[in-house]
Amino acid sequence: MNIALSPSLSDLDGRIVASIVRREVRDSLRDWRIILPVFSLTAVFPFLMNFTAGIVFDFLRRYNAVIIGEHMIPFGALVVGFFPITFSLVIGLETFVGEKERNSLEALLATPASDTELYLGKLLAALLLPVASSIGGIGVYLVSLWLTRAWLPNPELLAQIFLLTILEGLVMVSGAVVVSSHTTSVRAANLLASFIIVPMTLLLQVEAVMMFWGAYQSLWHVALGLIVVDVILVRAGLRTFNRENILARELGQFNPHRLVDLWLAFFRLAPDEQAHPSQLAQDRPACAVDPAGRPSACRPFSLRRVYRHDLPLLVVRGRPAIATTVVVLIAGVALGLVLAATWPLPHGLITMADFNTELFKGRLAAGTPGWSLLPEFSAVAVFGHNVRALLLAALLSVLSFGSLALLLLLAPIGIISFLAGQIALVGEDPLRFLVAFILPHGIVELPAAVLATAFALRLGAVLIAPPAGFTAGEGLLQALADFVKVFLFLIAPLLLIAALLEIYLTPQIVIWLYR
Template sequence: MSAAVNALPLRIRVSRLGALVKREMRDQLRDWRVVIPMVILTLFFPILMNFAARVVINYVNQYGGQVIAEAVFPFLLMIVGFFPTSVGLVIALESFVGEKERYSLEPLLATPLSDVELFLGKVLASVITPLCAAALGISAYLAGMFFSAGWFPPLELLVQILILTVAHAVCMVSAAVVISAQTNSVRAANLLASFVIVPFALLMQGESMIMFYRMYNELWWVIGGVSLLAVIFIRIGLRQFRREELLSREVEELRFDRMGSYFWRCFSGGARTPLAWYRLAVAPAFRRILTAVPWTAIALFLGVVIGVVLADRFPLPVSMLRTREYKQEFLDSLQALGFFTPGGAWMIFSHNAQAIFLAFVLGAISLGIMGLVVLMLPIGVISFATVTMARAGTPAWLFVLGFVLPHGIVEIPAMLISGAAILRVGNCLLSKPEGRSLGQIWLQALADWLCVMLGVVLPMFLLAAILETWVTPLAAAKVLGW
């Protein structure tokens, strides 16, 4: 009979989804809290932006700053499209938890709507109205700019702005629906919304810079990234949405003792000795992060490629790189930095540990992406240096053999493992819940990361630091013939 359920005609599913979306949209358009901001943002805001644009033109034209005006118009176009979509965030945050507070959720959950239909219905309903408002706002702004300043954006830029607006809306709304489905009160959902608003504020700042610098080709990368994020958020929502959770949680309580106890269970694996800890906690954690290793390897390889490309684009003067002439300075500077001493080894180790911690923090709040970027940096620097040195006459293989491999043979695998653990923490919400809450999934991933760090990565970094302090300089001197 399960097969019968799955085989339910798509027409019926679409029809049910349509009924849900229609009801939600009707509800929004009858709610003055939604309608008034939407009307203001759709009609008044484009007029204000038109006015602002004309003021900017008049001002910058006095000083021959036509270029600035040309950068401001597309930027304002993006802003006009973005503001109405932000109303979608408010609608989405209320979507499930608002209904729960008004007791209308249970009758809805009792209907044959599947979890996917419920989630998608709420996302679509929260996206469509604000997007219509954004489209109207953009049209009003463009009409105003065309008639008042004779400006109309190139078609490609217009398409970029439209795609970006849709991607922004889907991203914010799907993240907000996930929050709404995981909280127990509208108040809590609104507080948690800062996890959506703050990253989007940063994203908008980055996009604004791109618009001001008129790097419209680079804007495609941003569009690709934001669209990917939108897909990831929808996937997280579909993975984590369980109607059961919506009714199970009666009390929203932050219990640090329970969280601590769950984390400790995951971290210790119930072991009483270090050896047992390796067997019961570290080994399973290591197995769990293995699926992320190939992705980390791809990211590190991308770091190599970026280093090579940048070395070609920004070549250093060859005269600076005649290493054979710098033997004494090289060894003196290494000694001054503390090489060949335990202090030097500790410095390298602590530097690597700090870098990994930074990668973890950034990765944890960016689905693992920024964490991998941090790990790609040293790899990029190495490949940049390898290409540059090759240009200066030191064969690439010789440079790698002397400067990288003696400690890199330990350090690079450690980076690979830590990158995989960070990636798992960052995107743990994409995994199946299997009866666990979001908090438990995250705590498990955090415990896995700590197990792998303490049990595998940091010991490897310590060994790599020792090798880098005493062995690498000698190997480098040897292969360079000093």
């Protein structure tokens, strides 16, 4: 699967973008249904929040819990800034699909603006008014706090509040514009908006916990994560936006038969035979073109073709994802060692000097080696556990643009590295620990985990940058077919071999090295 580069911004005309922004903002300022709520949340809601905070603060003072009230005041500023930017979601959802329903989109799309200029103009226009309202509301709230309680946040906290507000607004706007450009009705866009507003509301609760605990430095980490999400969403919007598709897109209908047929076509064909989705759904798709320009027939599906042609080609095409996964793997090892050196465990808590091989043999015979994550120590249990973990990583990758798949690999690698570091700190040999407990089955299991994570990463990445000529859904079906093919014919056999080694070989090496 070839993923095209992002649209170039070198030819961007700022004047055209500015004219689109002015047009959109002018239309928003003419709509009283937008102005009235924005004005209320800017001028009225901050005083209401200040009044409520004062009541709670006085109540906490009676019970000598002033510190809770002091931490709640800056959180009130985040709440005051959050509510106005929720209107950016409404404006963002209206950007394309709303104008299409009002039959006002054709004239705008006929302008000489490029797709990138049109998209950025709509994005900035949807962001400008709500963010200005949020900043104004926070300013009113802080002024009222100064007048009533002579309290102001320190400059760093103030910068965090404004930065988080702007970044959260950009996340909601960029997500809403992506939804608006890929749906066929405002009703469908509003239904999909819950996938944006619910995570942002949960994030606000996480920020509340950080503020109540006084962990203000952690807010910078939240801001960094929001920047990454902003870049991903804007990148996805620029990559997938196409004005002709918006005009040509009719009422979306869920067709499960076409989805199944398309996925089966991707799975059945060799990676270099996959043409455009519109051709793959045919009964006899043309898979390739000979030197004379005539379409040639598809090669039949067989295990011989899969192992000799498909899998090597898929692994070669997946080299960027595999390289990314290996980098994360190395980072997990480094992180575990750093954490082990930073937070050494109490002496004697982790030591292999008194490892009892006889007790270990008894537990092996009973099928319970003492590890709660594997209640039954058998090849079937180990194999099933690993398969479930890697399939869960693939599912979470789709929901997180690939990031959670990498985190699920980072966690166990970091833990193993942390334990090895702790063993080294107490003066024992970490290499013997790794050779005994990890290497016998890890030499097979680790490559399988890297491959599974890499192809799971492609499942999330294809939503950001689908192949040229593919929609995000079609690109996801293609990546899913590749993932299933690699998982069934390469990863699953490796996991089965690793499970057998972990049950029948690793314990014997542990007993031999620690006897």
